[in-house]
């Protein structure tokens with residue numbers, strides 16, 4: 482499956498996806514890393530995978546999304562993995578790619594949709610937090626959940642500590658989930674079956 486990874490920032494999930502995709506037999510192949518920000522750190526970490534920038538700043542949504550779609554089609558993209566792509570996509574674009582576009586979100590959905598998930602989890606006093614891979618649908622962070630990984634919230638946690646614990650899980654969950662949806666096969670660390678991962682100290 483010819484896959485594009487869409488980023489806006491440092492790209493650590495992109496790096497973990499690219500590493501997994503390099504393994505023989507992995508069902509998705511990276512054909513493009515695309516950023517809506519030209520200064521996204523991840524753009525320097527793509528190795529031999531082509532990159533593109535489609536600027537979103539200061540542009541009408543329709544013009545931005547039309548160009549985004551054009552670039553994706555020009556690269557023969559069949560599947561999209563959003564990985565820290567910080568621009569909400571409009572209904573038209575989402576419907577066009579529905580069933581072919583997934584996202585990773587740093588919370589156990591449906592809790593803490595939107596931004597600042599780790600601070601909000603700490604403020605809410607939850608004892609379990611984590612990350613979710615989900616289909617992208619027109620409602621932000623509302624699409625069907627594909628896979629989740631949970632971590633404990635520890636007494637000494639601040640936002641950075643909790644974010645780091647979740648991010649480590651993101652880096653194994655996302656490649657496993659992408660493999661499952663593009664290959665129809667569970668590819669999980671430690672076995673097959675349900676797509677859920679846990680934290681190990």
Ligand code: GRF
Nearest residue numbers: 491492493494565585586587
């Ligand atoms: C991750 O926490 C991801 O869950 C969220 O944005 C962040 C992106 O981080 N959607 P990175 O750019 O992959 O390091």
